Amino acid sequence: MKTETRAIHLWLMPIAVWLALLILLGLSVGSAYVQLGAFNTPTNLAIAAVKVALVLVFFMQLQSSSALLRLASVAGLFWLVLMFGLTASDYLTRP
């Protein structure tokens, strides 16, 4: 059995990512209370997108995965955009 050295090297990158995520969480909650008018929702969603990207790239190791996995990770999103786009073509143009 591998001797159980203090696996420090395992913790460095994840803790950094974790701290970034917590900061972004604080940022998004804080920004929600600032009166940005029409920009409130876009900023909230943008920060959420950055957080999800961080989780995807680092925690789900997309940065070291094969092209196939990266393709699979965005396939769902691409189809979601198709669904939202064409449904919007109905709702936004209703008389």
Add this chain to the structure above:
Amino acid sequence: MTDILLDSLPPAKPANYLEEGHTLASWLTTTDHKRIGILYALSITAFFFIGGIAIGIVRLELITPHGALLSDDQYNRLFTLHGIVMVWFFLVPSIPTTFGNFLLPLMIGAREVAFPRLNLFSWYLFVAGAVFTVYSVIAGGVDTGWTFYTPFSTLFSNSHVIAAAAGVFVAGFSSIATGVNFITTTHMLRAPGMTWFRLPLMVWALYTTSIVMVLATPVLAMSLLLIMAERFLGVPIFNPNNGGDPLLFQHLFWFYSHPAVYIMVLPAMGVVSEIFTCFARRRVFGYSAMVYALLGIGVVGFLVWGHHMFVAGQSPYANLVFSFLSFMVAVPSAIKVFNWTATLYRGQISFEAPMLYAMSFLGLFTIGGLTGLFLASVPIDIHVTDTYFVVAHFHFIMVGGTVSAYFAGLHFWWPKITGRMYHESWARFSAVTTFVGFMVTFMPQFIMGYAGMPRRYHVYPEVFQIYHVISSAGALILSVAYLFPLFYLPWSLRHGDRVGKNPWGATGLEWTTPSPPPKDNFPRIPRVDVEPYAYHPVGQSADTEGREPHRPQREDA
């Protein structure tokens, strides 16, 4: 059932997959993709006849315009039962889970699918979904139609909607599990030398279908979950009195249900491509065009769902957008029909049962596809939607197309699955009777559909009685034609003569294994060095009359 299959093979040969275990437990806990394919085949055959009996009673009822046999409610529950059972418990799983499970590893030179245990779990998910649905039928049935439109299904229907929706919800995850399994298998378990453009078109069809299954089914699961939440918890998601929009459900439902019709027809195209090439002894005409057509149908199929809602209150702009996209999705289908026809050019065509079924697929799918153009043009669709014209259109594609291809595949791979040859003349008779029965049943529906006969009608104006009587007569012929294989196929298990590796002289890898194949398919993983359907040298045509293919796909065959 299993002891009939036992035949005294000389012990020297490696035991085939049927002899790996004879107890029921060996079948119910198997992770052998071939056995799971057979488990699926038995379950969907049972459902095929449940759905068939339901519509048999409906067709009997429709002989008289004033509905003497059933009450309104019974009629509504029967046609809903026919819809739900046929769509989700026969057509969607029909080819991928039976021939897909059995043949995908064999065709790409693998020993097993990527996730064997997940494969068995997906069959149990299918059975769990079936239990829910059968409960909802026995407990009184559901009367919303297979489309579950709100607010009728959420507020006004007092039938077993939640049980039926739960059944389809669970069966949906069986579909997703199969899809994930096949995509991973095709990507990661191909034999050395089996590059993407050496894959048989059946594998391409299963791969595209799996992508559509994985990406479309979850949206159905969510739409049914929202209906169950609204009915069970009372949360007003689609309740119009509360500002809810009934069209939102239709968008979510049809986002799945149109790709679902491509889940049903794409595998059928794969089966037919295998059969046309084998019985015409010809290389497929335009292999890459056929592959891109499959992928095109799979992707563009996701963009056209709005043509189900032209009259539902959708904005005129969206009507035109979806109408245009629906015309575009018809182009790849047309290409495939022309390529199949061109494959016959300069071949050595023989007309065994699989070929007859495949040719009836070609004819009926062509008519079904062309009537799709009527429905894609907005003014005609406004007149004919929700009439028997639409019923005829989708039955031409689903029954004329997918079911014919299912039977074609069943006869084509029967020797490989069971090691026995079916009785040829019975099978040809059954193929021809199916075609005749089908035409008599569904051709009149086009005529009365355009005249204005609405669908899902228990009583109808007397003017249409003549068409209904002809259609019901056709349905009688069709139901008899579907019973024939139920007799002569099991009969062939004992009395059919034994076949060798390659009774049809086909080029696929599955035809280089003994029939029935051993549990691990290939003693040594084969090396592939030639493209599929090498029935004659490139640039030549089918000169030799013999059965031997020019080059099976396997280097050391």
Add this chain to the structure above:
Amino acid sequence: MNLSDFTAEASSHAAAVDRLFYVLVGLSIFISLAVFALVLLFSLRYRRGSRAKRGPMPKFIQREVEIGWTCATFVLFLFIFWWAAASQLSALTPPKNALEISVVAKQWMWKVEQPNGVREINEIHVPADKPVRLSMISQDVIHSLFLPALRIKQDVLPQRYTYLWFTARKTGTFHLTCAEFCGTEHSRMAGRIVVLPPADYARWIEAQPEKLGLAREGEALYRSLGCSGCHATASTVHAPDLNGVFGRSVHLADGRTVTADEAYLRDSILLPGRDIVAGYEPVMPSYRGIVSEEQMIRLLAYLKSSSIKQGAEP
């Protein structure tokens, strides 16, 4: 009842739809026959063991043919789309002077109301050669008004007005039915549309039992439901003036401007908290569950009749 109740071309739009339909039928027959003939020809000529010539394939056969029929089908389908879209666009906007008839769909019957208040069940009388506009709404589930002879159909949604318009060219009695599955007696929700020559239609309308006009019945409701209490100019309550409100563009509290069409007026009556007019307090009570569909049609007819005079005697 005979087949012509369904298949008669009762309007110019119906004729256009039929033309497009029969051209498509011709096209489909041509393509199907081409495919079947080819399949039959190849099957006979190249059946196993026949003496037809095989040998090397002609050079040009592969790529050019493939591209050829791909473009052919693409262009053909584009043409059909253009034709269908063109005839659809021309049938889109109803003419201004159309006769307004209200249709309320209810589980398993059609309630029709002529502009002067005449009510009919499962039957619509319309004048020939004059544009007619049906504004339709459902009281419960989704129905769909289907007029086969006019080749038109439109779903009738709960809580939302949908419209059908046509100009009947041929007089006579044609079939009317429900096309969207709506429950137990869906197949019994049929009726008739009677197209009368304009003179006969006028005589028929007059012959009906004496009916106050929709607008005048709406005015009575406007008073009895208490609308005039706040919206009359003489009232002490600060409420928007509804004189000639139909079609006016309204500035809302959150900065949006909407045109006051039937849907906006209906929502303001049933869900007043939704779009509050700029400069007014959201004090209006909701009439949800109080005002029925028939009463709503009368109120809207009254609001639309621009001749409401403040406090004038009916």
Add this chain to the structure above:
Amino acid sequence: MSEASHALNDPWSTLARQRAAMSFGVWLFLASEVLFFGGALLGYTIYRDLYPDAFRLAARETDIVYGTLNTAILLTSSLTMFVAERSAHEGFRRTSLWCLAATLALGSAFLVVKGFEYYDDIAKGLFPGPAFPLQPAQTQIFWAFYWVMTGVHAIHLILGLGILAAMTVLLYRRALPPQSPSFQGLALYWHFVDSVWVVLLPLLYLIGRA
């Protein structure tokens, strides 16, 4: 490492190939899950576009303290899950066991906090029904989506916790080698459930605050 070969099962020739297949399979499943939640998001987006004021009004009633606390808990559980998977991959069995236990604890903590939040919501009568405190009626649609989306997310979390607990016990009893690819699959699923919550936070808790 004899234990590694024990993790290998039938169709795969090498462990690396099996691991790649597990990741690819789980990613495909996650693509279907994206569309599963996407269906609910579509409904939410359409209604929010149709009734912006009602949604702002209704969203103010959600408790942001619970929401933020839960997000922090789930992000931390992602951290411990990641380290658990990496240490298992490199054979550090004890570190992996500790981190798996931490993830289990954090996941349960999330559910406990969620339970309190649901209790408060029901106490405030915020479950759509006849006695719904807020007006106008469309606020009930927001709360319908609140209950459906957070409910479905919670069920996903409970399933994740179940599998996590089972694998922790198997690893503890040495029935499952640390090199087994199932850890990779579970980690991907867990991070996905966390990402869904990260998306749900702004949609359900942060609108209407300004």
